[in-house]
Amino acid sequence: MSISENIARVQGQIAQATTQANRTLGSVALLAVSKTKPVEAIEEAIEAGLRAFGENYVQEGVSKITHFQRRGVALQWHFIGPLQSNKTRLVAEHFDWVESIEREKIAQRLSEQRPAGMAPLNVLIQVNISQEGSKSGVAVDEVLPLAEKIATLPNLTLRGLMAIPEPGKGSEAFAQMQALFNQLKAALPECAIDTLSMGMTDDMAQAIAHGSTQVRIGTAIFGARQYNKN
Numbered sequence: 001m002s003i004s005e006n007i008a009r010v011q012g013q014i015a016q017a018t019t020q021a022n023r024t025l026g027s028v029a030l031l032a033v034s035k036t037k038p039v040e041a042i043e044e045a046i047e048a049g050l051r052a053f054g055e056n057y058v059q060e061g062v063s064k065i066t067h068f069q070r071r072g073v074a075l076q077w078h079f080i081g082p083l084q085s086n087k088t089r090l091v092a093e094h095f096d097w098v099e100s101i102e103r104e105k106i107a108q109r110l111s112e113q114r115p116a117g118m119a120p121l122n123v124l125i126q127v128n129i130s131q132e133g134s135k136s137g138v139a140v141d142e143v144l145p146l147a148e149k150i151a152t153l154p155n156l157t158l159r160g161l162m163a164i165p166e167p168g169k170g171s172e173a174f175a176q177m178q179a180l181f182n183q184l185k186a187a188l189p190e191c192a193i194d195t196l197s198m199g200m201t202d203d204m205a206q207a208i209a210h211g212s213t214q215v216r217i218g219t220a221i222f223g224a225r226q227y228n229k230n
Helices: 003-019 039-047 060-071 085-093 104-113 139-149 170-187 206-208
Strands: 028-034 052-055 076-079 097-101 123-126 158-164 195-197 214-217
Touching: 003 028, 003 206, 039 060, 052 060, 060 076, 060 085, 060 170, 085 104, 097 104, 097 158, 104 123, 104 139, 104 158, 104 214, 123 139, 123 195, 139 158, 139 170, 139 195, 170 195, 170 206, 195 214
Parallel strands: 028 052, 028 214, 052 076, 076 097, 097 123, 123 158, 158 195
Antiparallel strands: none
């Protein structure tokens, strides 16, 4: 199937899951995870109507962003991978969202390095909801203290939470994330907290049933990834 056909199928699945969860159609956004994929594949997705793309690797993402900026194509770019201190400037200067905040130091650097002429950087706190040793993210009890610190940073806008549950434990983890998201909104009513980013190709229906407002889909749109990067 073509990328456009894949997108149509995924959008249909999102709509079906949204309806089954008794939620409003259109309340779940689709983020196309384009990491390792060439600009030609992204161009196909753009032609099919997508405008939001997620990247895990800083240099690759910046290269794609500048490619489309030169062409005058207005897109929304999300950084969704682990972020090291030495890469924060590039992310602050090019991306619209960072979904993988797990340290105050990284948030502070992003705020300091965000160019004055750009809108505040939208950020999500990544939660290690399944408590996996190999997984990035903060523990549940660290979310509110980190959120309170981010809320004070002038060039960041805290928008919510992101999680990647352990395979096979999605339903329980998604329910925990939904409760945590609601607690965060109640604790920080002055913040524009409206985004719960969870659910990927294999578990998006479960995530939507538990309040996800954005699913991150790569394989079901672009096919299997090719990890041949330097």
